[in-house]
Amino acid sequence: MTTFFDIVGRVSWLLAVVAKLLIGMLILFVVSDVLARNLGMRALTWAISASEYSLLYITFLSMPWLVRIKGHVFVVFLRGLLPPAGRAALEKLVYLACIVLCLYLGWIAASSLSVALAKGTYETRTFDMPKWAVFLPIMLGFGLSALEWLRYLLTPVSMYDIDPTEMEGM
Amino acid sequence: AEDVIEAVHFTPTQVGFAQSFLKFVDRVNERGKGVVQINVRGGPEVVPNPQLGTAQQSGLIDMMNAPAGLYLEIVPEGEVFSASAIKPWEARENGGWDAIDKIYQEKGNAKLLAHVDAGAGFWLWTVDEPKLTEDGLLDFSKLVIRASPLYKQFFESLGAQMIVQPAGDVYTSLERGVINANAYPSIGYKAFGWDKFTRYRVEPGFFHLDVLISMNLDKWNSLSDESRKILNEVAIEYERESYDAIAKEDEESRAAMEAEGMKVVEMTGAGRDKFLAEAAKASWDRMKDRDPTHVEELRKLFP
Amino acid sequence: MDWLYPFAVLIGSIITLMGLGLPVAFAFFATNILGALLYFGGTRGITQMVANFNDAVATYALAPLPMFLVMGSLYFRSGLGEKVIHALDLAIGNLRGRLSYVVLSAGAIFAALSGSSLANAGMMGSLMAPEMLKRKYKPHMAYGPILGAGSLAVIIPPSALGVLLGSLAQIDVGALLIAGVLPGLLLVSMYAVLIWVQTRIDPEAAPQYPVPQVTGREKLKAVLVNIIPMGFLVFMVVGTIILGIATPTESAGLGCAGVVLLLMVYRKFSFSVLWKSLDDAMKVTAMTFLIISASMTFSQIFAFSGASNGFIQYITGFDLGPHGIVLMMVVTVLILGMFMDQVSMMLITLPLFMPIASQYGFDTVWLGLILLLAYEVGFTTPPFGMLLFVVLGVAEPGTSLKTIAMSALPYVLLTLVLIVIIVIFPQLALFLPSLI
Ligand code: NA
């Protein structure tokens, strides 16, 4: 099981790496657009729409990795009222709920993706973007997040004991 | 039993387009007492603009008031409404309306009721006094315009520079000179405060407002004959009425800005013809790229 | 009271699920699914919600956040930030809580340059908070001014939200923006007094540390070497907007380029620092944007169900006279602001508020500014406060939302005091617009 979740973690990490590269690309796009315009060349209007879509990819490609590193914010004001045994049970219920949510929304994204593929639908911005490419990161994000939540459910790791060493840096 | 239709409009309630739609709704509800009632759920706070097309297609909402340009990805042919100068009632007479309605039924699962607020179009507004070239066309080479998918290709083909930016940036961009021109209808232009910076309006206008009232097809088919009759009657009446009303509003908005010192620059002769031809061409070309099937037929019906 | 049932179900669900420890975004996802099943077309509504994610986050207006985060993080991680703070220490001397004042004034200047609260808080948070905590400032002395300065971005022009409010409410946009200048400055001064009071009550909240005694010459040298080049950065972000080189959205990208250039000049650039900065930015951006995508659908379902309209009409339905009705509007916005983003709130409330305003004959610029302040408060009120989340994202691991929210509380209260002042002295808002 550990091996399985190690592989899941590797894939999550890889998607997060793509997200980081996309942030770098976003900056490059914006800077070159401004430069081009001010140097009297054609503005890269397509790059702006590409930047917009990169925000979508950054959000959902990073989602599973954030589950892994406990990067999604939460509050615990009701949880704090429970006795330790209650808290332990609640914790498992929370993981279960997150798994169900991710599977369900990932499945909706997958079926939207397959409809979009079959119909060849697209979005109209400065260029036509195929709809399936919009649903792709959402499907991947939720699907892989379900597995990351499963790790919390099946192994002793807990989301609620944030260990400073696990989040490097800040 | 009474038919109930859940409706959404595309602008916030206080804006003119929503107000116009609410007049249509009032009239249907008055005439349809005991037969058909429209229940307005709200505007973009309920369904954001980019999702209106699919929300109606899926039946999440029964009726919507929205420009065809908002969901061209579902019905690319909707571009005829902005490209063509034909009046809505003329299109009903020459068969154009039935042809485009059929396309909407097929592609958008939508029944078209009316093309409303059609009596106005877009204008180009500039910060500096624009120069005309020898043939009477505007010199676009100096213009930097906020881009919208609707007219990006058109102005680019005339040599203007286009910049994509969020609506919230436009005010600052005009103030600071990042952009020096703007394309927008005259109605509502002042509400954004843009008129403070763009002191010139360019004649002629281009494109036509393409606001449609339409229904989910399944919902339409489920209505009683009587309901459908009332909706159709009011639609045809209101289409014409709103055309005149918006034409008047357009004129008044422009006059109000001119009274405050806005200048008008007019393109002339061959240049003017080229401008209008390019505007239409941009739309038809894009339609053909997306789906050429009906383009030939529509060209005849929507000159 | 048809509205009360959906209102209670939706708000109750979000509070309960968040309180039980579901991550904020997931609490919203779950509530949205429930809300869609009950009030928003069932599974069609859920499909719509998934499609909505794209419209919610794939928008250029959000692009400054990751870029400013990269900029702030590069600056801090490269060690440049530490040098600048050292220079500030030398220049300012032994003023207690000086870094809090620095954050406040830098945030206010940045507010005058940028229109985005998220970007402002993200950048100030990643630039300054780590250094302040290193110097043993208590969390509220570090996060409070960041949150306070972050919300200032909305009041001090330029302000994308101000422009949106003006156009939605048919208020003269230019007048509304100008109207924010004096109240914005007053708010900055009130915040400064707050910091002074806080360090008076609890001197250890901002501990003094030894600052070497230096000559005026050395001070000047430290300022020239370390602070003046920062002026270059400010130019890249603000100057390019003023000169019409870049839009407020784009200037964030130029800020990043500016830091990279500075790092090259100072020979501090390395790819590992760049990579770490991208990592920092990715974490905060993805967390924040996921919440934005989830909360947007919540607002829609809330509106579609009739809960928001019913609630607003109920609250503003009390006949309380002009001041009473303004109070009710502010209360409405404060309550909605606990659960909604600013744009959704504006879309929901303005169509109902503005007719009331004209009925009472209110000056729309005055009312607009009051509402803008009230909307702004929503940025820092829990459980749903975007600035809280952003700052939590850049805060030390293990920091709780409660800590951040408590840091924001005095700043929120001062904003409310400012609202009262503007109600009593409308001239504060209306004087500058009357000159144009
Ligand atoms: Na600002």
Ligand code: NA
């Ligand atoms: Na809030």
